[in-house]
């Protein structure tokens with residue numbers, strides 16, 4: 001299955017959830033949420049902004065429709081870069097552990113499963129333990145729908161854990177997610193960049209990098225803005241991580257195997273397209 005096909009299954013469920021909340025106003029609400037998200041993403045560096053609220057199913061529909069397939073595909077591409085840099089598999093044989101920070105919408109977990117499916121000759125993973133860590137509990141529902149539909153070919157153990165990087169009480173006592181072989185930070189740094197005026201988010205990054213195990217891989221990708229890159233570069237450089245691959249402000253598209261035609265019904269309904277290209281910055285990092 002392609003990422004767009006998986007996204008379609010989830011969208012059908014989310015659309016029903018949105019109808020339960022918004023009834024005959026569902027389509028209008030979803031259209032509003034496309035605009036809400038687009039406008040919100042232009043203000044991410046504004047410290048006075050109100051954080052984005054993803055709770056409503058219409059907002060979650062808008063997010064998954066617009067962003068999940070392309071963001072997932074970018075993470076697949078970063079995993080292939082990590083594999084090339086390491087000269088073999090990214091994951092250990094047998095059980096692999098992945099922690100997706102800000103991974104509630106499912107882009108990151110889909111990417112891991114798609115990568116393991118596409119590159120099964122290189123990776124000998126039989127069991128996958130995934131932690132989805134996100135402030136918004138409502139994403140757990142969205143992800144559950146995804147998980148039930150996935151036929152990953154590996155034994156899958158998934159855990160959704162509420163975690164707010166601005167609230168140390170939500171992460172100081174959680175330790176298991178720090179055991180990961182791979183951490184994904186997909187379009188997450190930009191989301192919390194402006195919330196770091198007190199240093200609380202820096203405290204999270206430094207704890208994460210310090211307590212992760214030697215050899216852990218960190219995959220950062222985000223929307224290309226120099227402010228976010230400089231901020232994140234400062235964080236991982238301070239922690240002494242190594243760069244395996246990097247790029248800034250590059251024009252990226254999903255791989256040609258990913259086709260969005262499967263979403264045509266929704267394209268026609270909303271006169272809106274899933275994101276198919278964008279400026280991307282990425283860092284593929286390893287803890288020595």
Ligand SMILES: C[S@@+](CC[C@H](N)C(=O)[O-])C[C@H]1O[C@@H](n2cnc3c(N)ncnc32)[C@H](O)[C@@H]1O
Pocket residue numbers: 051054067068071072101102103104105106107108133134135136139163164165166185186187188191192
């Ligand atoms: C732009 S989305 C990225 C989602 C996904 N990784 C992707 O690439 O599509 C940002 C995610 O960060 C979560 N988030 C926002 N603020 C957060 C915080 N303070 N702590 C943890 N998660 C947060 C949101 O709920 C949302 O799921």
